[in-house]
Amino acid sequence: MERSGTRIEAVMTEIRSRIAARLYLPGTRLPSVRAQAQAMKVSVSTVVEAYDRLSAEGAIAARPGSGFYVVGPVAPLALAHLGPSLDRAIDPLWVSRQSLESDASVLKPGCGWMPPDWLYETGVRRALRALARGPVAELTDYATSLGHPGLRQFLQRRLAGAGIEAGAEQIMLTESGTQAIDLICRFLLEPGDTVLVDDPCYFNFHALLKAHRVRTLGVPYTPTGPDVERFEAAVQEHSPRLYITNSGIHNPTGATLSPVTAHRLLTLADRAGLVIVEDDIWADFETTPAPRLAAFDGLSRVIQIGSFSKTISASLRCGYIAAQPGWIDNLADLKIATTFGGGRFAAEVVLLALTDSGYRKHMEMVRQRLAEQMRKTITRLEPLGITPWLVPRAGLYLWCQLPEGRDAAAIAQSCLKGGVVLAPGNAFSPSLSAGGFLRFNVTQSSDERVFTALARALA
Numbered sequence: 001m002e003r004s005g006t007r008i009e010a011v012m013t014e015i016r017s018r019i020a021a022r023l024y025l026p027g028t029r030l031p032s033v034r035a036q037a038q039a040m041k042v043s044v045s046t047v048v049e050a051y052d053r054l055s056a057e058g059a060i061a062a063r064p065g066s067g068f069y070v071v072g073p074v075a076p077l078a079l080a081h082l083g084p085s086l087d088r089a090i091d092p093l094w095v096s097r098q099s100l101e102s103d104a105s106v107l108k109p110g111c112g113w114m115p116p117d118w119l120y121e122t123g124v125r126r127a128l129r130a131l132a133r134g135p136v137a138e139l140t141d142y143a144t145s146l147g148h149p150g151l152r153q154f155l156q157r158r159l160a161g162a163g164i165e166a167g168a169e170q171i172m173l174t175e176s177g178t179q180a181i182d183l184i185c186r187f188l189l190e191p192g193d194t195v196l197v198d199d200p201c202y203f204n205f206h207a208l209l210k211a212h213r214v215r216t217l218g219v220p221y222t223p224t225g226p227d228v229e230r231f232e233a234a235v236q237e238h239s240p241r242l243y244i245t246n247s248g249i250h251n252p253t254g255a256t257l258s259p260v261t262a263h264r265l266l267t268l269a270d271r272a273g274l275v276i277v278e279d280d281i282w283a284d285f286e287t288t289p290a291p292r293l294a295a296f297d298g299l300s301r302v303i304q305i306g307s308f309s310k311t312i313s314a315s316l317r318c319g320y321i322a323a324q325p326g327w328i329d330n331l332a333d334l335k336i337a338t339t340f341g342g343g344r345f346a347a348e349v350v351l352l353a354l355t356d357s358g359y360r361k362h363m364e365m366v367r368q369r370l371a372e373q374m375r376k377t378i379t380r381l382e383p384l385g386i387t388p389w390l391v392p393r394a395g396l397y398l399w400c401q402l403p404e405g406r407d408a409a410a411i412a413q414s415c416l417k418g419g420v421v422l423a424p425g426n427a428f429s430p431s432l433s434a435g436g437f438l439r440f441n442v443t444q445s446s447d448e449r450v451f452t453a454l455a456r457a458l459a
Helices: 002-020 033-040 044-057 092-101 121-132 149-161 177-188 203-211 228-238 259-272 293-297 325-339 344-354 359-384 408-417 448-458
Strands: 060-063 067-070 171-174 194-199 215-222 242-245 275-279 302-307 319-322 397-401 437-441
Touching: 002 033, 002 044, 033 044, 044 060, 044 067, 121 344, 121 359, 149 171, 149 319, 149 344, 171 177, 171 325, 177 203, 177 242, 177 275, 177 302, 177 319, 177 325, 194 203, 194 228, 203 215, 215 228, 228 259, 259 275, 259 293, 275 293, 293 302, 359 397, 359 448, 408 437, 408 448
Parallel strands: 194 215, 194 242, 242 275, 275 302
Antiparallel strands: 060 067, 171 319, 302 319, 397 437
16 A cells, blocks of 8 residues: 555656646646556556546546646746756756755765855945945946946957957846856747757756747767767757857866867858857856957857956856847847846945955965865875766866766765765766766865765765
């Protein structure tokens, strides 16, 4: 009886999840009892009982001679129920929440940001003091639709230094890099469209694309960029609308796009009418700049985005979009419709910090510290049998392979009990093919307890 009850609950949970994910909207006819039984490999009587219980709850209703249908209002969107059912240890939203909500005593080698003392605190404090003495409008008023003119002019010069020609009118400020992608998705995508991402890729790309109800397809990533042959095959077979990537320091692998791969990608994109979103958030961490798709393309099919949360302050929510002029106009309308004027205060602080005489020296010091901490982290992981997929030229992350046969999700669950939040590989992999990998943030991996917890979990 207990096993039968468990199977009934499994059927009910599957139906509830599909309703919560809006895969079954009100009026949707459920699979027949026999079809559901075959799909879930349970008996017909199990499905009958599950449907009867869901009917008693008011979630579905029977129509004689027709079947069972979903009833009630549209369910609030539950992102955790979209896509394949994952153990929460590898769910991208779960990993983010563990990193954001845990207290200071919890170690976070799996998180995506640097500790507070690595960020540009002194520059932010100087900017705040200067802003406090400035015009009251900087403290209280809305920004223009495109955002702070001074910061956009600064970004224009910065982009030109990377070989990207863009007028200030081609740059729009956003609340963050995430909002930038969100606006682009609203502008270009419809539910059901296909979007290409790297496999592995930044895990919040997965979560955000889920919210837009699009199909995410991963392309294997190599040390020089996406696998071009697999990329071409995906473009030909699935006709994607968008491709989202990092060109500089790739997250999570730390790899760098090569000029040859960049050229081949742009040729394929142009042939297929594919738009590329290039996330350039890691530009200031580079020691040798990588090729930029936006520079080769001239912002024709490439949209570049970025933000300053990784180098200046995560509390200052400020990012940007650089794109062709007609697209910027439409994106500005979307921005007004969703967030209205934008953050004038944050943009002013960011501009003052970026133009402060100490910012360049600060980033030089950060790059030196990163190189040293990268070396130390690799050395500490080696005795545990955890090896880098490659040694990055720069950046925060090490994409590491566990000893053969070890499961990253299980290791993460074990370490979490000891107060250590890890980032398992399948949180980054659309194909769930990175179960033997972990991403380490080297700036968050200096505490000996990280390696003690890993050793205990591996043992």
